Amino acid sequence: MKDERYEGLKLKNQLCFPLYACAKEIVRRYKPFLDEIDLTYTQYITMMVLWEHGELNVKHLGECLFLDSGTLTPLLKKLEAKGYLERKRSKEDERNLIVCITEEGEALKEKAVCIPEKMGGCINLTQEEALQLYGLLYKLLGQIEQ
Amino acid sequence: MKDERYEGLKLKNQLCFPLYACAKEIVRRYKPFLDEIDLTYTQYITMMVLWEHGELNVKHLGECLFLDSGTLTPLLKKLEAKGYLERKRSKEDERNLIVCITEEGEALKEKAVCIPEKMGGCINLTQEEALQLYGLLYKLLGQIEQ
């Protein structure tokens, strides 16, 4: 017990590290399922927002996903190339780029609908634990970005 | 209540999304502190392992951090260029690349020692909640990679 000053610098005493590692590992877990519908994880959560909202501008999309234009612009171009969405300027305000789901994008929803349940089987937590984790993460997130 | 089939596809019903978003936001929170010692988050956790172990090979380092050589090789070269570590092949087994902390790397520990407490102030959780979160994350992680 000669020097306790550095205890805080050990990896096992970090809260952020399991958070960082978990996020990556979960995304990796999604990969086989997402490969089947040819989406990356980021593309998948982008489509989730579109499945729910139909259309919205890049700014709003970025707020939903905690992503900025530097990430979204190339990603949206790829999804447009795949035919799942259209990108068009708003007529009221030409600065706004409206992202709008296509019929193909809607159809993809049918293929994706099984993914959440498949992923559920990969999570080694009880329903109660999962809810607890969900709550804690949103509490942490809420303080960081409301 | 016309169609509940798609509830599982909503962003707000995902466990993975707050995990993904939280991890990114926490890393962003570290940035101002890490900028002061000119390290990125990944470089920081790499140095943490070195501060604790002094030296180890890339494989072992990768297991500690859940990272592979594709990520570590360029990162270790950067840290070597900064003078914080040395990379040398093991004499017993030339396949092993030993990563070994330098005196400069050790000295950096002094500058880093305040970071964990500073970050603690950015976490809006009680001690109990933080421990609970820590436990849940490691449980989730333990199932994925033990």
Next chain:
DNA sequence: GGTTGTTTGGTTGTGTACAATTAAATTGAG
């Protein structure tokens, strides 16, 4: 109307991440 400041996406550059492949070193079976 012209000027100034703001909003909104786009671009550029740096740094991860990771799958897939490669290459060198070592090990192990015959």
Next chain:
DNA sequence: CTCAATTTAATTGTACACAACCAAACAACC
């Protein structure tokens, strides 16, 4: 000993992620 299999890093290619900067469109003021 020799050759195949394994282990270990490095390399390559793709895809984020974000800071910093830029340009166009709009808004507000004179």
